[in-house]
Amino acid sequence: MPLPFLTADRAFEAADDxxxxxxxxxxxxxxxxxxxxxxxxxxICLMLASFVLFAGVIIALTGTFGGAGVVxxxxxAIIVGALRLLRMGIWVxxxxxxxxxxxxxxxxxxxxxxAVRTVQQPVRWLGLPRTVQGQALLPTLRDRAASDLPPLMTxxxxxxxxxxxxxxxxxxxxxxxxxEYRRG
Numbered sequence: 001m002p003l004p005f006l007t008a009d010r011a012f013e014a015a016d017d018x019x020x021x022x023x024x025x026x027x028x029x030x031x032x033x034x035x036x037x038x039x040x041x042x043x044i045c046l047m048l049a050s051f052v053l054f055a056g057v058i059i060a061l062t063g064t065f066g067g068a069g070v071v072x073x074x075x076x077a078i079i080v081g082a083l084r085l086l087r088m089g090i091w092v093x094x095x096x097x098x099x100x101x102x103x104x105x106x107x108x109x110x111x112x113x114x115a116v117r118t119v120q121q122p123v124r125w126l127g128l129p130r131t132v133q134g135q136a137l138l139p140t141l142r143d144r145a146a147s148d149l150p151p152l153m154t155x156x157x158x159x160x161x162x163x164x165x166x167x168x169x170x171x172x173x174x175x176x177x178x179x180e181y182r183r184g
Contacts, residue, residue, distance in 0.1 A: 025093060025094040027093060028091045028093045028098060030089050030090065030091050031090070031092060031169075031170050031173040031174060031177075032089070032090075032159065032166055032169065032173075034089065034159055035159035035161060035163060037126065037158040037161055038085060038159055039086070041085060041158070042083075042085045042086045043082075045085065046078075046079065046082050048078055049078040052074055053072070053075045055071055056068050056071035056075060084102055088100050088102060088158075089153070089159060090137075090152050090153055090174060092173075092177045094110075094181060095107075095110070096108050096109040096110050096112075096113075096181075097110070097139065097177075097178070099150075108139065110178065110181035110182060112141050113139055113140070113141060113178055113181075113182060114140045114141065114142055114182070115139070115178070116137065116138070116140070116152070116174055116175050116178040117137070117138060117140070117175070118135050118136070118138075118175075119135065119136055119138055120135055121135075122134075123151065123154035123156050124157075125156045125161075126156065127157065132156055134155040135155045135167065135171075136151035136152075136154045137152040137153050137154070139178075152174065153170065153171070154167075155167045
């Protein structure tokens with residue numbers, strides 16, 4: 001079963017010289033692959049879900065269907081959480097920029113974006129309260145101050161920790177999308 005949200009489109013890697021290598025630019029795309037930390041956490045969640053499902057089957061075989069239903073519901077919640085974890089990140093299309101977090105998805109149209117730039121600043125390490133020096137991709141919107149907005153992505157989040165070249169490629173691609181659609 002193909003999981004299109006798990007892998008980045010191959011065209012981003014195949015066409016390094018072309019920033020927007022797509023014919024269908026209305027489709028939402030993630031311009032990078034999910035990082036090993038994000039994929040590893042999702043894999044551990046799915047492994048935990050398999051154990052919980054196995055426990056649910058054993059509980060159902062013993063005749064306690066109410067308890068089995070609760071356990072199956074828990075397994076379903078773990079699976080949905082793992083899939084949402086894999087879907088997190090930055091997505092681009094001709095319509096705008098979409099920032100998908102675990103609970104909230106924010107979509108900003110290109111008409112509101114005035115700039116997308118990479119800055120050197122303290123960033124959160126894997127989303128934890130600890131901060132380290134790194135790079136962040138920050139949007140600037142027409143109606144909001146840049147200091148009010150969270151960074152789109154950083155060099156120390158779950159997608160780019162230890163993958164600085166991948167961060168640079170993804171930041172350059174998102175900046176190219178922003179430059180293309182701010183002109184239009």
